[in-house]
Amino acid sequence: MKPKLAPAEGAVVAAKGFRTAGVFCDIKRLGTGKGSDKGQKRDLALIVSDVPCAVAGLFTTNQICAAPVKVCIPRTAKGRTQAVVINSGNANACTGRQGMKDALAMTRLTEATLGLPPGYALVASTGRIGVTLPMEQVEAGIPACAALLGSTPTHAEHATEAIMTSDTRPKQIAVRFKLGGKTVHLGGMCKGAGMIQPGMSPNGARPASLPAGLHATMLAFITTDAAIEARTLQRALTEAVALSFNRITVDGDMSTNDTVLVLANGQAGNPRISSLRHKDFIAFSTALQHVCLALARMIVRDGEGVHRVVSVRVSGARSIAEADAAARAVGNSALVKTSWHGGDPNWGRIIDALGYSPATVVEDKVDIGYSTPGSKKILWSLRRGQPTRATFDSLCKAVAPDEFDLHIRLNLGKGEAVLHAADLTEAYVDFNKGNVADPTTLGG
Amino acid sequence: MKPKLAPAEGAVVAAKGFRTAGVFCDIKRLGTGKGSDKGQKRDLALIVSDVPCAVAGLFTTNQICAAPVKVCIPRTAKGRTQAVVINSGNANACTGRQGMKDALAMTRLTEATLGLPPGYALVASTGRIGVTLPMEQVEAGIPACAALLGSTPTHAEHATEAIMTSDTRPKQIAVRFKLGGKTVHLGGMCKGAGMIQPGMSPNGARPASLPAGLHATMLAFITTDAAIEARTLQRALTEAVALSFNRITVDGDMSTNDTVLVLANGQAGNPRISSLRHKDFIAFSTALQHVCLALARMIVRDGEGVHRVVSVRVSGARSIAEADAAARAVGNSALVKTSWHGGDPNWGRIIDALGYSPATVVEDKVDIGYSTPGSKKILWSLRRGQPTRATFDSLCKAVAPDEFDLHIRLNLGKGEAVLHAADLTEAYVDFNKGNVADPTTLGG
Numbered sequence: 001m002k003p004k005l006a007p008a009e010g011a012v013v014a015a016k017g018f019r020t021a022g023v024f025c026d027i028k029r030l031g032t033g034k035g036s037d038k039g040q041k042r043d044l045a046l047i048v049s050d051v052p053c054a055v056a057g058l059f060t061t062n063q064i065c066a067a068p069v070k071v072c073i074p075r076t077a078k079g080r081t082q083a084v085v086i087n088s089g090n091a092n093a094c095t096g097r098q099g100m101k102d103a104l105a106m107t108r109l110t111e112a113t114l115g116l117p118p119g120y121a122l123v124a125s126t127g128r129i130g131v132t133l134p135m136e137q138v139e140a141g142i143p144a145c146a147a148l149l150g151s152t153p154t155h156a157e158h159a160t161e162a163i164m165t166s167d168t169r170p171k172q173i174a175v176r177f178k179l180g181g182k183t184v185h186l187g188g189m190c191k192g193a194g195m196i197q198p199g200m201s202p203n204g205a206r207p208a209s210l211p212a213g214l215h216a217t218m219l220a221f222i223t224t225d226a227a228i229e230a231r232t233l234q235r236a237l238t239e240a241v242a243l244s245f246n247r248i249t250v251d252g253d254m255s256t257n258d259t260v261l262v263l264a265n266g267q268a269g270n271p272r273i274s275s276l277r278h279k280d281f282i283a284f285s286t287a288l289q290h291v292c293l294a295l296a297r298m299i300v301r302d303g304e305g306v307h308r309v310v311s312v313r314v315s316g317a318r319s320i321a322e323a324d325a326a327a328r329a330v331g332n333s334a335l336v337k338t339s340w341h342g343g344d345p346n347w348g349r350i351i352d353a354l355g356y357s358p359a360t361v362v363e364d365k366v367d368i369g370y371s372t373p374g375s376k377k378i379l380w381s382l383r384r385g386q387p388t389r390a391t392f393d394s395l396c397k398a399v400a401p402d403e404f405d406l407h408i409r410l411n412l413g414k415g416e417a418v419l420h421a422a423d424l425t426e427a428y429v430d431f432n433k434g435n436v437a438d439p440t441t442l443g444g
Numbered sequence: 445m446k447p448k449l450a451p452a453e454g455a456v457v458a459a460k461g462f463r464t465a466g467v468f469c470d471i472k473r474l475g476t477g478k479g480s481d482k483g484q485k486r487d488l489a490l491i492v493s494d495v496p497c498a499v500a501g502l503f504t505t506n507q508i509c510a511a512p513v514k515v516c517i518p519r520t521a522k523g524r525t526q527a528v529v530i531n532s533g534n535a536n537a538c539t540g541r542q543g544m545k546d547a548l549a550m551t552r553l554t555e556a557t558l559g560l561p562p563g564y565a566l567v568a569s570t571g572r573i574g575v576t577l578p579m580e581q582v583e584a585g586i587p588a589c590a591a592l593l594g595s596t597p598t599h600a601e602h603a604t605e606a607i608m609t610s611d612t613r614p615k616q617i618a619v620r621f622k623l624g625g626k627t628v629h630l631g632g633m634c635k636g637a638g639m640i641q642p643g644m645s646p647n648g649a650r651p652a653s654l655p656a657g658l659h660a661t662m663l664a665f666i667t668t669d670a671a672i673e674a675r676t677l678q679r680a681l682t683e684a685v686a687l688s689f690n691r692i693t694v695d696g697d698m699s700t701n702d703t704v705l706v707l708a709n710g711q712a713g714n715p716r717i718s719s720l721r722h723k724d725f726i727a728f729s730t731a732l733q734h735v736c737l738a739l740a741r742m743i744v745r746d747g748e749g750v751h752r753v754v755s756v757r758v759s760g761a762r763s764i765a766e767a768d769a770a771a772r773a774v775g776n777s778a779l780v781k782t783s784w785h786g787g788d789p790n791w792g793r794i795i796d797a798l799g800y801s802p803a804t805v806v807e808d809k810v811d812i813g814y815s816t817p818g819s820k821k822i823l824w825s826l827r828r829g830q831p832t833r834a835t836f837d838s839l840c841k842a843v844a845p846d847e848f849d850l851h852i853r854l855n856l857g858k859g860e861a862v863l864h865a866a867d868l869t870e871a872y873v874d875f876n877k878g879n880v881a882d883p884t885t886l887g888g
Contacts, residue, residue, distance in 0.1 A: 061800075062796065062799040062800045063798075063799040063800070063804070063805045063806075063807070064795050064796060064798065064799030064805065064807050065799070091792075093792070093796075094792060094795055094807065094829065096808070096829060096830060128792065129792025129793070129795070129796060130791060130792040130795075130831060194779065195779055195793075195796065251778040251779060252777070252778060253777055253778060253779045253796065253797065253800070254796075254799075254800040255796065256796050256799060333697055334695040334696060334697060334778075334868070334872070334876070335639055335695060335697045335876055338872075338873050338876035338877045339876065339877065339878070341873065341877045342876070342877030342878045342879070342880060343880050344877070344878050344880050347574060348535075348537070348538060348572065348573025348574040349573070349639075349697070351508050351538055351573070351574075352506065352508060352537075352573060352639065352697065352698075352699065352700050353697065354507075354508065355506040355507040355508030355509070355698075355700060356505075356506045356507070356697070356698035360507070361507045361508065362507075363507075363508050363538065364540070385538065385540065387574060396880050424778070424873055425873060426870040426873045426874060428778070428782070429782050429785065429868055429869060429870045429872075429873055430870060432778070432779055432782035432783065432786070433782045433783065433785045433786030433788070433869075434783070434786045434788050435786070436786060436787050436788050436840050
């Protein structure tokens with residue numbers, strides 16, 4: 001059932017029939033003479049399929065949600081699209097009626113420029129909140145970008161750069177695998193850095209099971225040449241995001257703009273995956289989960305100021321929801337996160353956070369331990385609420401690497417959850433306090 | 445009804461019939477030759493009444509709660525005590541059966557040393573979690589402290605120093621006022637600094653209305669010579685804490701040890717306040733609220749690394765619980781807190797946090813503004829979801845002072861709440877990451 005995944009080149013254009021490009025159109029209005037030809041970061045991207053695609057998406061559950069999200073939700077629900085236009089430098093969030101007009105204008109100009117039917121373009125934005133889009137720049141950028149569309153890895157790199165905000169490096173991946181005898185490609189790009197604790201749902205509605213008060217802007221765009229029906233694609237994506245993008249936190253702030261989109265154009269010619277019971281559904285889903293998890297972990301790894309990435313693995317909770325709540329209390333605790341930054345194996349702060357989490361925790365049942373990522377060899381610092389004989393030095397070594405797994409067993413039930421979290425550093429604070437004398441340093 | 449409060453000297457010994465002292469007994473086992481006579485910070489205090497007192501208390505609702513809290517809850521419920529022993533440097537939390545033995549041994553030694561009946565002493569601890577108490581030091585400290593008991597402001601200063609951990613300055617207050625023709629005193633001391641977002645209840649049980657996942661060790665000890673019945677005192681304290689200590693946050697971490705105790709010994713000779721309907725109840729409650737709020741704000745002001753204190757005032761929520769949830773989402777958001785540190789009037793981050801809070805928020809109804817503390821003149825940055833004409837410079841000036849009020853009106857109902865919150869600075873991160881090469885730098 002599990003597909004053999006091989007690496008592929010080209011990220012969002014690894015799949016047949018997709019083209020992309022990224023340009024600098026000065027969304028931040030830094031002024032003239034600063035174009036991408038002068039080394040200025042690109043800020044507008046297009047992803048375009050040669051033919052109409054099935055589409056699936058998940059969107060922020062923040063009640064304050066950006067205009068592009070409001071435009072995408074109903075369009076994605078229809079299951080059909082052919083292009084995505086994305087800008088960085090401005091989130092088009094909290095921009096009222098003008099914001100909705102601007103988001104729609106972006107899709108209309110994209111459709112007109114590419115000769116697509118109305119409603120066949122999607123839009124995503126990331127950057128500062130509360131400032132209306134500089135439409136003159138955007139309206140120059142879209143046709144300029146369309147003129148550069150192509151399918152080489154360099155095109156994908158330009159698009160990936162264009163969606164970055166405080167990201168220090170591009171984030172992309174592509175794989176190929178076999179479905180029904182045909183070679184299928186699945187590739188994607190994403191951006192993150194700050195305001196990262198996504199909690200996304202297909203329609204932006206808050207599920208009752210979503211933990212309260214949790215969640216940055218992350219955007220992810222995935223393309224595939226697999227043939228798959230839109231509703232089935234949505235189910236695969238919802239499951240994949242539940243195990244990846246919705247399981248990360250940098251700073252615990254959920255953005256107004258979080259968006260994940262998958263476009264499937266069927267150009268691989270595999271037998272169309274028409275339902276959850278189709279023989280190729282699990283293989284496709286597994287590949288999608290792999291791509292989503294790889295992209296999600298890149299977001300945490302490159303989070304603002306992040307030095308250490310810690311996968312908090314909670315098991316033995318009374319329910320999955322309690323396991324999730326416990327992992328989020330630990331992964332978002334300022335004191336736990338600063339101890340990770342200091343390389344301090346401080347289990348006192350961890351058990352304190354567990355104790356105030358909504359999860360049921362019994363002190364003399366709690367186990368806390370460490371391993372290298374993915375290893376089964378755990379060094380326990382606490383067993384059944386009692387410090388083990390592990391030495392302080394050995395525990396310090398366990399939390400010294402840039403990435404490690406934190407294992408928490410509550411020993412009360414069968415609920416399990418994993419949260420990919422990050423330390424809290426002076427660099428995060430310094431970056432996000434900005435400099436009011438230079439408003440271009442002030443984040444979203 | 446409102447009593448006229450005059451300042452008084454002596455903090456916990458302002459009230460008649462109380463004595464206190466603080467000594468250094470080396471709870472952190474820094475070694476010999478470092479006594480308080482050598483300028484080392486005191487680490488053990490006693491508060492003693494000449495006669496038995498009515499007592500009321502509130503305790504952490506963290507499920508992982510320290511041994512001294514477990515000892516105090518049933519003793520406080522009985523409503524009668526005569527002494528409190530307090531140590532800093534070690535929280536006696538997550539110390540299992542030995543921890544309970546040690547906490548009880550502290551009360552027994554205090555009772556024996558002072559000649560009190562069994563069960564007449566309470567105990568509180570603060571400091572590192574997960575290390576058993578150095579009982580040799582404690583057992584030397586209690587009689588040494590008892591030998592120094594006295595009623596001068598200097599005695600109170602020594603006790604206040606002894607309960608400090610990462611606090612940079614002592615926190616104390618006392619007032620006097622008239623009740624039934626008699627002069628009554630009410631005074632207290634507290635400590636805070638980090639792991640501060642208390643959510644306390646009289647029996648440590650978690651009320652359903654408590655926001656999930658919120659809350660440092662704070663300890664507060666208040667004494668009064670008012671005559672008041674224990675159950676009535678508990679009601680007055682529960683109300684006062686709901687408006688003070690339970691309405692602060694430094695880092696959003698709720699401690700295992702949070703404790704507030706009030707001892708009332710009746711030595712003022714006022715007519716005993718025997719119920720909520722007693723004519724002097726409101727006057728006493730008002731004075732207690734004043735003392736609790738003053739102490740609570742001192743904790744935020746001196747929080748670890750804190751530069752700015754912001755009172756988040758939410759009104760117009762659908763309920764008080766929703767107002768509280770909204771205020772906590774804003775007051776604990778890493779991005780909002782770093783913007784306060786930067787002096788950045790970033791309303792985008794504020795509305796983002798409101799949007800992911802459990803409170804209902806409608807974008808085009810939200811007002812956000814600033815005032816100097818207590819002033820009614822508000823500079824609005826956002827009205828009904830739309831940026832106002834207030835200039836960036838004027839908004840920067842509004843958030844530049846060390847203390848300001850942030851006004852958030854949701855305009856959906858009548859729910860109101862205030863949260864006294866703090867910024868997040870590089871100093872907080874630096875302090876709490878500690879230095880594993882010197883384990884004495886590693887916090888609780």
